[in-house]
Amino acid sequence: MAYKVKIRVTLRPSILDVQGKAVQHALENLGYSTVDAARIGKYIEVTVNEDNNVEAERISEEICQKLLANPVMEDYSIELEEIN
Amino acid sequence: MDTVTIGIVVFPGSNCDHDTEFAAASFSKVTTRMLWHKDHNLQGSDIIILPGGFSYGDYLRAGSIAKFSPIMREVIAFARKGYPVLGICNGFQVLLECGLLEGALSRNRDKKFICRHMHVKVVNNCTMFSSLYDENEVLNLPVAHGEGNYYAPQETIEALEENSQIVFRYCDASGNITEEANLNGSVSAIAGICNREKNVLGLMPHPERASEALLGSNDGARMFEGLVEHALG
Numbered sequence: 001m002a003y004k005v006k007i008r009v010t011l012r013p014s015i016l017d018v019q020g021k022a023v024q025h026a027l028e029n030l031g032y033s034t035v036d037a038a039r040i041g042k043y044i045e046v047t048v049n050e051d052n053n054v055e056a057e058r059i060s061e062e063i064c065q066k067l068l069a070n071p072v073m074e075d076y077s078i079e080l081e082e083i084n
Numbered sequence: 085m086d087t088v089t090i091g092i093v094v095f096p097g098s099n100c101d102h103d104t105e106f107a108a109a110s111f112s113k114v115t116t117r118m119l120w121h122k123d124h125n126l127q128g129s130d131i132i133i134l135p136g137g138f139s140y141g142d143y144l145r146a147g148s149i150a151k152f153s154p155i156m157r158e159v160i161a162f163a164r165k166g167y168p169v170l171g172i173c174n175g176f177q178v179l180l181e182c183g184l185l186e187g188a189l190s191r192n193r194d195k196k197f198i199c200r201h202m203h204v205k206v207v208n209n210c211t212m213f214s215s216l217y218d219e220n221e222v223l224n225l226p227v228a229h230g231e232g233n234y235y236a237p238q239e240t241i242e243a244l245e246e247n248s249q250i251v252f253r254y255c256d257a258s259g260n261i262t263e264e265a266n267l268n269g270s271v272s273a274i275a276g277i278c279n280r281e282k283n284v285l286g287l288m289p290h291p292e293r294a295s296e297a298l299l300g301s302n303d304g305a306r307m308f309e310g311l312v313e314h315a316l317g
Binding site: 011015016018019021022042067068070072073 | 236
């Protein structure tokens with residue numbers, strides 16, 4: 001069985017997101033006065049070939065901790081989807 | 085020790101490796117070795133330098149992929165034994181990613197890539213990297229980075245202060261630590277830190293690009309000289 005794992009990595013709220021700020025200013029200039037905040041993160045998709053979702057989730061968690069996110073300044077979320 | 089061997093790690097995307105070798109090799113009794121990232125041994129190095137550049141194209145995060153290079157396993161073991169390891173710019177980012185130093189580097193406060201000479205204050209001259217500088221001496225060193233904004237949680241900053249691990253801070257020409265002089269927005273104006281044991285140092289400025297008066301400053305030369313003197317004993 002395989003799982004598609006959708007991983008979102010975002011800067012911690014306490015970290016200044018300069019890219020997000022630049023985008024927000026651009027949106028303001030376009031006249032979107034109700035758009036209040038923009039934060040930019042990363043979206044990573046991996047396929048994990050495992051028999052069960054417990055193991056797939058464990059591996060996803062591990063790769064986020066080890067490589068995909070930097071726990072000093074980033075948070076991450078994991079979403080598993082079963083594929084054939 | 086009669087001679088000193090300085091190993092310079094070369095990752096795909098390193099671009100300050102030869103400048104660093106040039107600066108390091110300018111002292112007598114020094115032999116240099118270029119260490120390819122796929123190598124498994126440090127070829128008898130007494131000092132290891134991780135140079136600046138864009139290892140692995142800065143993909144994912146600066147330094148995040150370089151930390152898993154085969155050579156880094158050896159560098160980490162070498163550092164843990166107490167031998168000197170210096171990380172310059174991208175090398176500093178690698179040292180943070182692999183956990184030899186604490187904290188992280190994020191995008192510069194003003195979103196710009198900063199490429200210019202800056203004033204850097206020697207806050208601690210009791211390390212093997214800074215022993216030839218005077219305490220509070222103001223150095224003229226070039227920086228060239230987009231992600232040099234040092235960040236660490238408050239408790240880490242306090243621990244760094246307490247253990248005198250902050251070695252360099254950005255300052256103005258008179259040595260004052262000000263918001264304007266801290267161009268990249270680093271917490272506590274941090275330009276360089278060392279580990280608790282003081283044998284691993286990372287900094288954003290480039291000492292190798294300030295190793296001769298012809299380059300506009302030779303303030304960086306004493307960092308290499310201090311390391312060589314320390315190794316010679």
